[in-house]
Amino acid sequence: MSWSAYRRARRRSGQAWAVLAVAAVSVLAALFWFFTDGQFAAAEPAASGPTEAPVFDPAWMKPVVPVHPVPGGTAIAALDGLAVKGRAAKDNYNREAFGQAWKDVDRNGCDTRNDILRRDLAGVLFVEGSKCRVAAGSFQEPYTGQFVDFQRGSESSRAVQIDHVVALGDAWQKGAQGLTAAQRQGLANDPLNLIAADGPANQQKSAGDAATWLPKNKSIRCHYVARQISVKAAYGLWVTEAEKDAMERVLGSCPEQRTVSAN
Secondary structure, eight states: OOHHHHHHHHHHHHHHHHHHHHHHHHHHHHHHHIIIIIHHHHHSOOSOSOSOOOOOOTTTOOOOOOSSOOOOSBHHHHHHTSOBOOOOOOTTOOGGGGOSTTOOTTOSSSOHHHHHHHHHOEEEEEOTTOSSOEEEEEEEOTTTOOEEEEEOSTTGGGGEEEEESSOHHHHHHTTGGGSOHHHHHHHHHOGGGEEEEEHHHHHHHTTOOTTTOOOSOGGGHHHHHHHHHHHHHHTTOOBOHHHHHHHHHHHTTOTTOBOOOOO
16 A cells, blocks of 8 residues: 555545544533433423413402502512511411412302312303303413313312412412401402412422423413412512522523413
């Protein structure tokens, strides 16, 4: 083999090794991404669900008067107006402190649970002989973005639950202990603080705040956080530092998101 041919062979061999090295680095980078953030990003649902949830239907609902009016303007501005404190004790929490569950506080003749089902579901059917008790309906559930059918029954009813946007346990630790019994009852039954939701998602949320739980459906997170802020402002509740940070991160993607009210 001539010297020039030898040099060409060496050059081609070096180029081949360089290509293999680049490919190996790319594979290692892809594996590192997948086993850190990638697998979780791939598991995230598409942001194809609702971007907001219903609040009030004046045709048949009557408003629940909160302690304070919901401030107008952006949610981020309203968040800055909330007090930031630590959690109060929860060992004395009792659901009964918020009054009878699903009481007809607006006195429209129907209990709150059925009011919210009627508000949030499409194609609503009522129990025979009743103008209040919802028997069936369907909707695109806001927290997961999935289409859900509701059928009243001892087991099937649990598939669709009514979520307190600001959980009552969370509210108790952040100012609700200082409210009157009537004000706490209003908070528990205010349509602003209630959304029909997927049962398992609601159970997973439990009494969590924005620092510990957010809907999987990312498209509704701005509305969800703005609604929590609106409820807390309306009932004089505070946020923790971690909760405020989490809310600010969500609203960073939608700085013009406005507060939510039943008006």
